[in-house]
Amino acid sequence: MAAYDIVIRNGQVADGTGKKLFAADVALKGDRIAAVGAPGSLKSENEIDATGKVVAPGFIDVHTHDDTALIDNPTMAMKASQGVTTVVCGNCGVSAAPYLNTDVGHWMSLIIKKKENVSKDFAGFAAKVEAARPAINGAFLIGHGTLRMNAMGDDLGRVATAPEIKQMRDLLDQSLEQGAIGMSSGLFYAVSNAASTDEVAEVAAPLAKWGGIYTAHMRDEGDHILKAMDETFEIGRRAGAEIIVSHHKCSGRSNFGRMVETLPKFTDAMKQQQIAFDVYPYIAGSTILRSDMLERADKVLITWSDKVAGMSGRDLKDIAAEMGCSMKEAADHIQPAGAIYFMMDEKDVQAAMAHPGAMIGSDGIPFDAHPHPRLWGTFPRVLGHYSRDLKLFPLEDAVRRMTSYSAQRFHLTKRGEVKPGFYADLCIFDPATVIDTATFEKPIAPAKGIDTVFCNGAIAWRDGKPGGGRAGRALNRQAMQDEAKA
Ligand SMILES: [Zn+2]
Numbered sequence: 001m002a003a004y005d006i007v008i009r010n011g012q013v014a015d016g017t018g019k020k021l022f023a024a025d026v027a028l029k030g031d032r033i034a035a036v037g038a039p040g041s042l043k044s045e046n047e048i049d050a051t052g053k054v055v056a057p058g059f060i061d062v063h064t065h066d067d068t069a070l071i072d073n074p075t076m077a078m079k080a081s082q083g084v085t086t087v088v089c090g091n092c093g094v095s096a097a098p099y100l101n102t103d104v105g106h107w108m109s110l111i112i113k114k115k116e117n118v119s120k121d122f123a124g125f126a127a128k129v130e131a132a133r134p135a136i137n138g139a140f141l142i143g144h145g146t147l148r149m150n151a152m153g154d155d156l157g158r159v160a161t162a163p164e165i166k167q168m169r170d171l172l173d174q175s176l177e178q179g180a181i182g183m184s185s186g187l188f189y190a191v192s193n194a195a196s197t198d199e200v201a202e203v204a205a206p207l208a209k210w211g212g213i214y215t216a217h218m219r220d221e222g223d224h225i226l227k228a229m230d231e232t233f234e235i236g237r238r239a240g241a242e243i244i245v246s247h248h249k250c251s252g253r254s255n256f257g258r259m260v261e262t263l264p265k266f267t268d269a270m271k272q273q274q275i276a277f278d279v280y281p282y283i284a285g286s287t288i289l290r291s292d293m294l295e296r297a298d299k300v301l302i303t304w305s306d307k308v309a310g311m312s313g314r315d316l317k318d319i320a321a322e323m324g325c326s327m328k329e330a331a332d333h334i335q336p337a338g339a340i341y342f343m344m345d346e347k348d349v350q351a352a353m354a355h356p357g358a359m360i361g362s363d364g365i366p367f368d369a370h371p372h373p374r375l376w377g378t379f380p381r382v383l384g385h386y387s388r389d390l391k392l393f394p395l396e397d398a399v400r401r402m403t404s405y406s407a408q409r410f411h412l413t414k415r416g417e418v419k420p421g422f423y424a425d426l427c428i429f430d431p432a433t434v435i436d437t438a439t440f441e442k443p444i445a446p447a448k449g450i451d452t453v454f455c456n457g458a459i460a461w462r463d464g465k466p467g468g469g470r471a472g473r474a475l476n477r478q479a480m481q482d483e484a485k486a
Pocket residue numbers: 091092186217246247
């Protein structure tokens with residue numbers, strides 16, 4: 001009899017591929033899944049009874065800003081509590097490395113609370129993550145906005161010069177060589193908005209050589225979204241990189257219903273090049289407070305303000321009424337600040353999630369005082385609300401969009417399936433009760449129905465609290481590519 005470390009017995013396996021649930025025992029040994037066998041066929045001194053539960057691969061949160069949260073909050077409760085075992089960091093053009101300056105400006109503070117968590121090179125940053133022994137894995141993109149700040153300092157309102165583009169390209173090349181998995185851009189944001197299509201495509205050139213991917217928070221998710229999609233597809237083609245469009249949405253009331261334009265455009269483009277996108281399961285978005293976003297939102301909630309105390313969680317309309325001024329003036333008064341914007345159509349969100357190119361990413365912002373509930377709720381909400389209650393897609397397909405499909409698109413070798421030889425990243429949950437409990441009013445709350453979560457064979461979450469396992473890794477592009485070939 002093989003000596004397994006743990007056997008999970010009597011569960012229904014959702015293996016991540018979309019295949020129908022099947023009854024099986026799952027055996028773990030070291031950091032791997034050692035066997036998947038008929039119920040009762042696998043034995044260990046250490047068994048977990050999963051009767052009535054689903055045994056799924058650990059979820060992959062493909063859209064996060066958890067770069068330094070992995071260091072500051074190594075139990076990663078906001079993610080482990082959802083069954084998440086890998087977070088893809090560095091999205092939207094902002095990453096904690098490589099960062100050559102010592103001053104962490106306002107924009108970087110979105111993902112960084114402590115200056116010592118940035119690094120001049122990616123290898124140094126990855127070492128900091130590993131030293132923190134996080135409970136779950138991280139994979140890391142390099143932000144084009146961060147590269148711009150390195151090469152251009154504060155002078156960001158223009159296209160980069162040829163020498164600056166070369167410096168950014170060299171920094172990206174070095175970071176990819178050291179194990180970053182790709183580059184993200186955030187042309188929507190002030191730090192990158194002046195960048196031309198040519199600039200981004202030229203900076204992104206090393207992606208082809210290393211097999212890196214390109215993720216894009218597009219220049220426009222509202223009136224000019226189709227043009228922004230064309231630009232994104234062009235950058236990916238010119239860089240020779242696979243594309244992930246971030247948090248796909250049609251933003252603002254005047255754009256409600258336009259998924260009937262964007263989704264067929266994705267379907268067509270997917271025939272020509274490798275394109276996918278991520279979606280979060282909410283009709284509100286969240287980012288920094290910007291007065292040009294106020295008009296298109298039906299409601300704006302403040303998530304934090306560095307300047308005025310007591311703003312977190314409040315409706316900007318009430319704040320403005322209290323101050324006796326317009327919403328724009330109130331926003332100016334409390335800056336710098338963050339906000340939640342109600343700006344999407346429920347039907348659009350559902351259509352996006354159900355598209356063949358869609359996977360799930362939370363876009364949660366880990367350090368907000370009053371975060372968007374997606375930070376704690378995304379994955380159980382997809383399982384409980386959208387799959388079980390609304391029947392948007394079967395449970396097996398929901399799991400696939402959060403596991404194997406995500407692992408394939410981000411080239412996370414041997415993750416995202418319940419299969420012998422794969423890493424023992426697993427989530428055991430109750431399909432009858434799993435649901436998010438985090439709300440816009442009370443956003444910091446662990447989900448219900450998540451039983452036990454393993455990452456690399458160690459227990460990251462169990463019975464409503466961190467499980468003590470701290471076996472997460474900084475996933476390295478080169479190591480993953482080598483393992484894929486072996
Ligand atoms: Zn974004």
